Amino acid sequence: MYYYVFCYIFTSMNKEFIDKWISQLKKGSLSFVVLGILAYDQEYYGYDLIQEVKKKTAIDIAEGTLYPLLIRLKNEGLVESNWVPQETGIPRKYYKITKEGQSTFLEMRTYWTSLNQHLTTLTHAL
Amino acid sequence: MYYYVFCYIFTSMNKEFIDKWISQLKKGSLSFVVLGILAYDQEYYGYDLIQEVKKKTAIDIAEGTLYPLLIRLKNEGLVESNWVPQETGIPRKYYKITKEGQSTFLEMRTYWTSLNQHLTTLTHAL
């Protein structure tokens, strides 16, 4: 009886910690992922990007995460946007990467690759 | 003349963005790195861990980052600590990973590996 109770508590605590960790991990990777997707020179609108990110990285982004992120990227000059009216339905705001966005992305990729090599070496040495 | 000015402004803006990004990236990876180092079953004390992290991952951690992190990990039951008086100098607080810390670390590694594969595929497709 007690066993199950303790077991529940422990796995629950653990899951909570992992979930929080994943959330923190996203803080760094999301802007990289979004720039990475836009780096193909294809244009995407916000709602579409959410699906695209999920499809390509299995990461679920909340709308309340992506829209502010796109606004930040735009303020930094890494992407630019334009409204495109639709024949039917709500107009879409399409985002496109800029030259500066491209170069920033490449720098980010260099850092990411390096960090990744270190972490792989470190965490697989057991 | 103007050219140099603009050039300075742009690279400066870019560097700031990258620095902020790296800082965010650390938010997710640091707990993973620290658990990864402790997962060898070796004990480390805080100050030593800072050097070890730098040596193994080229990441600079501030003391004001690591000490609170270790306290969080301890509160979560992922590590345990004990004071060890030194023959000379300030006593050291040694940290050791727990069983729960080990299993949590393995779960984190699984997620990390998966995320990493996705990101590598995504960002190297150009």
Added chain:
DNA sequence: CAAAATACATAGTAATACAATGTATTGTTT
């Protein structure tokens, strides 16, 4: 003898993911 290194710790700030909420349109189900 001053400065740097060692070794711990905390308070305050900035950045960001997410839940919740809001607006508005279109398509689907009951």
Added chain:
DNA sequence: AAACAATACATTGTATTACTATGTATTTTG
């Protein structure tokens, strides 16, 4: 026809966490 889900944008408030700054105390180095 009404209710609901999906599409598409956006903002507000909260929680988490890296970092700067600051503080204490000892030892080693220049």
